[in-house]
Amino acid sequence: MATAAVVGVNGYLGGELLRLLSYHPNFDVTQAVSRSQAGRTVGDALPQVERFGDVVLAADPEKLDTDVAFLAQGAGEAMAIVPSLLARGIRVVDLGPDYRLPQADEYQRVYGRAHADAEHLGEAVYGIPELFGDQVPAAKLVANPGCYPTATLLALAPLAQAGALHGPIVVDAKSGTSGSGAQPSQSAHHPEAALTVRPYGTPEHRHVPEMAAAFGRLGLGPVPLVFVPHLVPLVRGILCSIYAPGDAGTDPAKWAELYNRRYQGSRFVRVGGVPRLPWAQGTNRCYLSVDSAGGAPVVFSAIDNLGKGGAAQAIQNANLMFGFDESAGLAHPGYGV
Amino acid sequence: MATAAVVGVNGYLGGELLRLLSYHPNFDVTQAVSRSQAGRTVGDALPQVERFGDVVLAADPEKLDTDVAFLAQGAGEAMAIVPSLLARGIRVVDLGPDYRLPQADEYQRVYGRAHADAEHLGEAVYGIPELFGDQVPAAKLVANPGCYPTATLLALAPLAQAGALHGPIVVDAKSGTSGSGAQPSQSAHHPEAALTVRPYGTPEHRHVPEMAAAFGRLGLGPVPLVFVPHLVPLVRGILCSIYAPGDAGTDPAKWAELYNRRYQGSRFVRVGGVPRLPWAQGTNRCYLSVDSAGGAPVVFSAIDNLGKGGAAQAIQNANLMFGFDESAGLAHPGYGV
């Protein structure tokens, strides 16, 4: 049993961490932080979670003394506290963007602010266990990936590693509104979100450099990505439709074989028919299918942005860091309907 | 004032025709056909429409004697009656697929049945007035295009006619569930459609040959299209996200100028910022924006699949055929919210 802290309880990722940890056999949440709800309890903030209900929300992470801290905050917040946490021997899974890019100058370009902790930038492990899992167990600091990169990289890795990605790859992503956060906003206001599909993020979404960096970490050259996310009237879930013309040949059976082989034995990545989001919602699973459209491969990738694209993958990383079963607390299937 | 008949009242396109015609200043619906509801009235079938409420639904179109007949039926049905309608001097706007492909053998390949009226196939005008409008006024028979081709062709025509389309064009289409028709089905069953985004139509949707034919009608060579439609949890509306690498250069301002020039003065095509479906729902409008993603043009195209992608465009065609104002009965804006 290890002790855990959740920082940022008020956001959807923080809430999802607590929900998932509430039935985790190996982690016990003993501390929690929420600036906006300090003084209230986890039970006040998330009545349905029940376990950890008496944990009082602290205003800041100064007094954390758990084995691991899950940081679910916006850009710029983690890097202000990670040095202190690491110095105190607390291992960190950061669900925000601060440690996802390997270079401080790239971070500054993308997020518009100087990086305050360049020292640890290089030692952060990019936490997609299916791709970089061997680095996770020893990590002191895991940069938990963005939801879009998780869905995209798991979908493209088999073709990329087979050397079959050429020409521009088009990633058309459809995301539920929980991805835009718990803070009410114009674009997620129900009357404006419920009856439309809203493309955004052009000309370059912040997750594109993160994906480029990940291809680099895989030892691959640059992959020209055209990535456009869309808000769809769902709450949870991302479906990426990925169009990959290239040198993959024209035989769908061969592509399927490539994917089946790559993810054989994976605890969380499933290769099969066209995925349905309700299989993935609430879980740590990624459902992939590879099909042919217009003679080229199209890969469909389905995850829960708060699950495999967020809190569940963070717990998967923590499981590996602490030597627990990789799927501890994460084995449950999606609702289906 | 011209008299009109609607065949296929029970479907969503038939209903939309009657709704739109109920405030049309120049058409009077005097006859209507519905096999499944024969003997009932338009008022029984569509209580909210009110005008034409007393028109009794006939079981078949044998006794039609109107100036124009709108046919809103499935594949194979129009070609069985069009020869007789034309012979009796009734002009036809066919909202089904029977006359959209110029070649009978292509029709057989795509729809799996022999074409029963090859004679009129060649004289049918493909009814996107913004692209082929000069042919519509004299037409006896208009093949009203599919919803996906309407959204796609209006979006691609400016780049195509500028010779700037090369390499595979990716069309990722998101459609509301009314596009799958009024007949209950597994894929449009609310519990299975409301919480997901469902790609379908691979490896080749039926609308791809229709789009290829349209490029031919425009005098253009083959455009390699990768087209994948998705069902999203909306009722009305299609948003196409179209990725068009090629020789378009890299200056978004030039692309915008191309689109603005092409559709200047258009009554129904609007070029501007990223479109919202509630602007288009219920209307004959197509909202286009052209943007840059990953250095290449991405075009967003928003229509109502039952409106500009169906019944409203059919009425626009009929307006032209009968010399009425092109926007008669079609000028109303979308709800917005």
Next chain:
Amino acid sequence: MATAAVVGVNGYLGGELLRLLSYHPNFDVTQAVSRSQAGRTVGDALPQVERFGDVVLAADPEKLDTDVAFLAQGAGEAMAIVPSLLARGIRVVDLGPDYRLPQADEYQRVYGRAHADAEHLGEAVYGIPELFGDQVPAAKLVANPGCYPTATLLALAPLAQAGALHGPIVVDAKSGTSGSGAQPSQSAHHPEAALTVRPYGTPEHRHVPEMAAAFGRLGLGPVPLVFVPHLVPLVRGILCSIYAPGDAGTDPAKWAELYNRRYQGSRFVRVGGVPRLPWAQGTNRCYLSVDSAGGAPVVFSAIDNLGKGGAAQAIQNANLMFGFDESAGLAHPGYGV
């Protein structure tokens, strides 16, 4: 032709007024006010409306000089400007709550602020034309009713006027999220609104005193109402389910007759089978059905909260005030699907 001003363009009621007025044959919007968007045009704020696109939004209503002003603002705003508007001879339709209650002290109790224009409170006409229509033509100031009272009062008037309402009447109202306004809020945040039904407004919603006052205006004694509104995952529309035990007997046919007779010849109230909201959405119509449940009458009442429950009814009132056809600009049917 009369000139009109819309004050509060940025809200949903303001937008709906402009949408509906854009195809009104007798009103021309020549001025518009929006504090938050002053300096922009109607075309910037509502691109889909197109007519009136060049009208520049003023920051305040000081320079209005139209024949009629539609005020679509929150509590407390109308009463600050109505005296000046009336003094300048501008007739007013107020879509906010300031003039709906006949007594200043009641207003203070319900809205928590003193009424600033008690003088005109008494002369405001409560604008449900089907119930108080004879007072509207001569009115200088119409208090356009709230959406819930409109749906409820039209549904209860026939039974109430027949003296058949006794015992507590239960009004269970289900409203789309546009009723909560254009300002993003926690309760209308898509991730929190899309998967639930949220009751609110207990122990007493602000619209209850408004309904009590309306029964008084009808010359009826107090009707004990239990009114609970619920937010449902729709954008537009209210369905009220009204349970009315009492002395109505037990014969549904008699109730239906009562309703048919009461609304015979009405331009906008329809009595028939169980209503569907898509018949009412976007329109000025109220669809009523009366049925039996557990031996007592249950009345279902469907309107669009922005339509008959707001902007459309405001235009209906203005039509009567200016001697135009009552249904000018308001005759269109709902989408149905």
Next chain:
Amino acid sequence: MATAAVVGVNGYLGGELLRLLSYHPNFDVTQAVSRSQAGRTVGDALPQVERFGDVVLAADPEKLDTDVAFLAQGAGEAMAIVPSLLARGIRVVDLGPDYRLPQADEYQRVYGRAHADAEHLGEAVYGIPELFGDQVPAAKLVANPGCYPTATLLALAPLAQAGALHGPIVVDAKSGTSGSGAQPSQSAHHPEAALTVRPYGTPEHRHVPEMAAAFGRLGLGPVPLVFVPHLVPLVRGILCSIYAPGDAGTDPAKWAELYNRRYQGSRFVRVGGVPRLPWAQGTNRCYLSVDSAGGAPVVFSAIDNLGKGGAAQAIQNANLMFGFDESAGLAHPGYGV
């Protein structure tokens, strides 16, 4: 460990049973039946469930030999097989309506067919453990209640048992579309369900006699219920708003105390603030709040129709029948968002 069979895998309740049992520590599903999918496996029918994936679906229940059988079928099907199952020593939890009414003639009146197994009608235990839990452990046959009765009876029992229910009680129920089953239908067709709230079931829904019988089982006299269900555009969940004028006094604090006391220590019924359906979706929980509206109590009751209103409650019953922990496999919280 006990062995279990699921009959009716193809429906939503059957699927939910398998999903929930897939992480149950004490039940192992060794047999499953689906007429329409016989020969396929559980893994084919429900790919996301994974456990039990190799179990082959039988066409009929003749060869069942498990410890317990969960029957998730329509009216008339369970009574045809229950005698044989019981004779073979298989304990039964029937999720259909066949054993919910205590009298054969009442069954015939409500379901329009003679009851084929009157013998076991009297010995079936009505399975709401919070109300009739002492009878469940020894039961051979449990009639798992309908979703509406579960939500309603849990909400009304405290007031009813306190003798405070008089006058007509109004139950306005809002249900997600999964309640109407997996079979596509007009009323759950997405284009017709997504934009409306549809009342149905008047003048008397089939669940009313079931609720009346349950009040009888509680030793209470007749409670005059006015019950009207509505389909709302949700997939999972029921919210009942229950208006209960009577002798309950006017002090909300007293009502709350009554509810808190009644459900103190309950594993699955939670009394608190206004419930949110995402707390209940996917779970066996019932969230209750009691409030005041118009001076009388209004009780809000939230469950998942497939969970506490169906499959989860069936498992709770089975837990009690087999002496397992009441919450085995049922402890997980809802998603919240």
